[in-house]
Amino acid sequence: MRILLDHFSKSFGAVKVIEDMNLEIRDGEMLALLGPSGCGKSTTLFSICGIHRVSGGRILFGDNDVTNVPSQLRNVGVVFQSYALYPHMTVRQNIAFPLQVKGLAAADIKQQVSAIAALVHIEELLERRPAQLSGGQQQRVALARALIRKPDVLLLDEPLANLDAKLRLEMRSEIRRLQLETGITAILVTHDQVEAMSMCDRIAIMNAGEIIQIATPSEMYHDPRTEFVAGFLGNPPIAFLKGTAQDGAVLLDKSDIRIPLPGRGRPAGAGRVTLGIRPEDFGPQGDVQIPGTIVFVETQGRENLYDVRLADGGMLRSIQPVRGDLKVGDAVTWAAAGDKIMVFGEDGSRL
Amino acid sequence: MAASSAPSANFRTWPIVLLLTLLSLPLVVMYIYLFVDTVTDSSTGSLIPDTFTLSHWDFLWHTKVGKPSVWVVLVNTLLFATSTTTVVLLISSMVGYALSRLNVPGRSVLLAGVMVMHAFPSVTLLIAIFVVLQMVGLYNTLIGVILVKAALDLPLGIWLMKGFYDTVPWEIEMAGITDGASRFTVWRRLVLPQVFPALAALGLFAFLSGWSEFILPRVLAPGNNVQVFSVYLASLIADDNNFDLSMFKAVGVFYAIPVIVLFVLFQRHLMNIYGGGTKG
Ligand SMILES: Nc1ncnc2c1ncn2[C@@H]1O[C@H](COP(=O)(O)OP(=O)(O)OP(=O)(O)O)[C@@H](O)[C@H]1O
Numbered sequence A: 001m002r003i004l005l006d007h008f009s010k011s012f013g014a015v016k017v018i019e020d021m022n023l024e025i026r027d028g029e030m031l032a033l034l035g036p037s038g039c040g041k042s043t044t045l046f047s048i049c050g051i052h053r054v055s056g057g058r059i060l061f062g063d064n065d066v067t068n069v070p071s072q073l074r075n076v077g078v079v080f081q082s083y084a085l086y087p088h089m090t091v092r093q094n095i096a097f098p099l100q101v102k103g104l105a106a107a108d109i110k111q112q113v114s115a116i117a118a119l120v121h122i123e124e125l126l127e128r129r130p131a132q133l134s135g136g137q138q139q140r141v142a143l144a145r146a147l148i149r150k151p152d153v154l155l156l157d158e159p160l161a162n163l164d165a166k167l168r169l170e171m172r173s174e175i176r177r178l179q180l181e182t183g184i185t186a187i188l189v190t191h192d193q194v195e196a197m198s199m200c201d202r203i204a205i206m207n208a209g210e211i212i213q214i215a216t217p218s219e220m221y222h223d224p225r226t227e228f229v230a231g232f233l234g235n236p237p238i239a240f241l242k243g244t245a246q247d248g249a250v251l252l253d254k255s256d257i258r259i260p261l262p263g264r265g266r267p268a269g270a271g272r273v274t275l276g277i278r279p280e281d282f283g284p285q286g287d288v289q290i291p292g293t294i295v296f297v298e299t300q301g302r303e304n305l306y307d308v309r310l311a312d313g314g315m316l317r318s319i320q321p322v323r324g325d326l327k328v329g330d331a332v333t334w335a336a337a338g339d340k341i342m343v344f345g346e347d348g349s350r351l
Numbered sequence B: 001m002a003a004s005s006a007p008s009a010n011f012r013t014w015p016i017v018l019l020l021t022l023l024s025l026p027l028v029v030m031y032i033y034l035f036v037d038t039v040t041d042s043s044t045g046s047l048i049p050d051t052f053t054l055s056h057w058d059f060l061w062h063t064k065v066g067k068p069s070v071w072v073v074l075v076n077t078l079l080f081a082t083s084t085t086t087v088v089l090l091i092s093s094m095v096g097y098a099l100s101r102l103n104v105p106g107r108s109v110l111l112a113g114v115m116v117m118h119a120f121p122s123v124t125l126l127i128a129i130f131v132v133l134q135m136v137g138l139y140n141t142l143i144g145v146i147l148v149k150a151a152l153d154l155p156l157g158i159w160l161m162k163g164f165y166d167t168v169p170w171e172i173e174m175a176g177i178t179d180g181a182s183r184f185t186v187w188r189r190l191v192l193p194q195v196f197p198a199l200a201a202l203g204l205f206a207f208l209s210g211w212s213e214f215i216l217p218r219v220l221a222p223g224n225n226v227q228v229f230s231v232y233l234a235s236l237i238a239d240d241n242n243f244d245l246s247m248f249k250a251v252g253v254f255y256a257i258p259v260i261v262l263f264v265l266f267q268r269h270l271m272n273i274y275g276g277g278t279k280g
């Protein structure tokens, strides 16, 4: 079901958390709400499921205005960061609870619980209590409980934050599989860009209560709208250099390095700009030579990450296949791919 | 596993057991003596009992003149204690929840007020309560004294329950709401089970406190029909004409039996509460 936030605002007393947000989640898609801690992701999510009352604007499920519909009648499934399983009930009772509340017949409930348990692979855990489950198993139970009502929309608030690295990887694909199999519209709240990029159809990136950009993961990675978005996506992260633009090139601060600018993104006149260069776009091959000194080498197994300090004190990162001939302190002159360099204006917006 | 319940190797338990035994010996001897005294007679001037008799327990079969039957008293006391417990449990569990979770206007004032009421010595209210009860016609009734006792126990109960509700995570309630349950269902089926240990403790304390309450029933419900054990017991001592110490002891033992049974039944649970463990 399509979800629409229409001029949605939310404040707690005098604290304005979200102001005038517009967001559309398409039917059957999985959208990531990505942003740093405290930017209002959970607030948005809780407003969609009706736990928070909105301060302004409308929320639409399909064509229904649910702005003033109580949470119980909205038919949303929520997975909380802490899972919020009911500790005094067995897994079976936990999953059955939404159906019991609806007043379904016992036989019916039993059959539906079995079906959903099979879907999330927890058939053999049904008689245990939440305290007797591992984090990943609790996660699956929480998913089952959220899905059993066949909700119109599935909301996930940082569902992977409490899992260890390996489980996180496993649950990432597991959640995506469930979403695709059920075809449910889903919103995933996360501050982990890898999660957002790997699991979702589109990403809405948020900062300080505002949505900065909505795009598919690859669009957003290659064509970020602002410096903030460019800095948020990518691991290892993009490197920024400061400089002054003149005559179609950028003169880096306190150095004589001139970087010619591609046709696109050429600032109209002279002015302060920030250049963004991703680690994979800086290395031995390229057309814009930039000399510097290696100050740090990080071995990542298949690849090495080099931190290169430029004459002006700025830092660039380069990721390359492992090679043994370089060490800290070596002077190198590597090059950046000129057409991949991103230029941002003083206010952080892409030029 | 057997190993975990056995005492650890570098920690001997018998000296502690011995010490505790020695310390509690006088108490145990007193209890035994109390009981033995109620079923025996001893010749004048001697402390050693020499004849077995059930005559001190005669009050169970024969009502003394001018006194209520001990069975009436027992029923009254049970009614009194269970009713106050029920009222205290019902109200504290709901008010505590409201104060912990709902945006009640003037919540902090209410909480502070409840605290002051708890700190207020109830004896000073006695005369006023007496007058009020008489005016509304509840003087010398069980209902009247039950209401008063429950009201005086409530502040503690409300605070205790509020404290426990505060520790229940919000997410559980949010999950319940989004699962489609009403706020009341969430409270009853999801939140209440989380604070069950507190309820059990509060219930037990309220019952014991009601069972042993003396001053309120003495002043507000002294009549024979509504007498409770503590008042009955006091009237036995006060009765100078046929003073019978052994019978007094027997009534005392009879009075204590339900409490002892309760402790034996709920001992494990009590320990759990004191230990702060809420497992299971
Ligand atoms: N009940 C509340 N009362 C007042 N302020 C609140 C309340 N809930 C959240 N806020 C504020 O709203 C802002 C956004 O909070 P929110 O929980 O939505 O952040 P978030 O993006 O989910 O962050 P995180 O990634 O840390 O979970 C924060 O500054 C927070 O202090």
Ligand SMILES: [Mg+2]
Pocket (backbone or CB within 6 Å): A041, A042, A043, A157
């Ligand atoms: Mg959050």
